[in-house]
Amino acid sequence: MRVRCVGAIVVDLAGRLLLIRRGHPPGEGLWSLPGGRVEPGEPDAVALARELMEETGLPVSVGALAGTVERPGPGGVVYEIHDYFATAGAGTPRPGDDAAAVGWFAPGELARLPLTSGLLDTLIAWQVLDSGVSG
Numbered sequence: 001m002r003v004r005c006v007g008a009i010v011v012d013l014a015g016r017l018l019l020i021r022r023g024h025p026p027g028e029g030l031w032s033l034p035g036g037r038v039e040p041g042e043p044d045a046v047a048l049a050r051e052l053m054e055e056t057g058l059p060v061s062v063g064a065l066a067g068t069v070e071r072p073g074p075g076g077v078v079y080e081i082h083d084y085f086a087t088a089g090a091g092t093p094r095p096g097d098d099a100a101a102v103g104w105f106a107p108g109e110l111a112r113l114p115l116t117s118g119l120l121d122t123l124i125a126w127q128v129l130d131s132g133v134s135g
Contacts, residue, residue, distance in 0.1 A: 001076065006048040007035030007083040009066050009128055010058075016104035017123075018093065020055050022116070023100035026073055031105075032116040033083060036098065044082055052086065054097040059089035067126050069118065083126075 010018035019031045036051040038044060045062040052060045063085035071079045093102040105113065107129050110120055123129045 002078050002080050003073065004038040005036060005079050005081045006038055006044050006051065007033040007081050008048055008052055008060060008062075008086040009033060009083055009123070010052075010060065010086045010088050011128075012088065012104055014104075014106075016106050017110070017129075018056065018058075018088065019103060019105055019113075020095065020099035021101040023095075023098050026071075027116045029100070029114065030116045031113045032119060034099065034102070035081070035083070044084065048084055048086065051097075052088075055095070055099040056088075056093040056102050057096055058091050058093050060086040061089070062086050066128065067122070069122055071117070083122075 008018070018034060020034045021031050022028050034052055034055045035048065036055070038047040048062050049060055052058055066083045066085055068080065068082050071081060073079050095102045110129070124131050
């Protein structure tokens with residue numbers, strides 16, 4: 001079974017990336033892009049804005065599609081994740097819903113964080129981050 005999901009690549013004016021630490025499986029305890037499942041019939045932009053508000057408390061403006069990845073889930077589920085660039089509105093992020101924590105991270109900090117599988121390599125491949133951040 002395939003499950004359509006969305007994720008947000010949100011970078012602030014200082015060049016920091018918004019991440020959430022997952023509070024539930026899959027990936028519990030790992031840092032990831034905020035996002036989640038798309039409800040049936042829901043447009044990606046609406047799902048992304050809803051998920052960002054639920055997980056970070058921040059309103060966002062959804063931009064262009066950055067790319068799509070597939071990740072395995074429990075019981076043979078495949079998560080098809082469509083990641084979009086987004087711009088955060090005013091406010092201070094606070095964890096909510098599935099997020100145990102939320103924060104802004106400079107590119108150089110990412111390699112030291114326990115990230116979800118493939119996240120750093122994907123962001124480098126999509127040229128969101130410079131290849132120098134991985135080492």
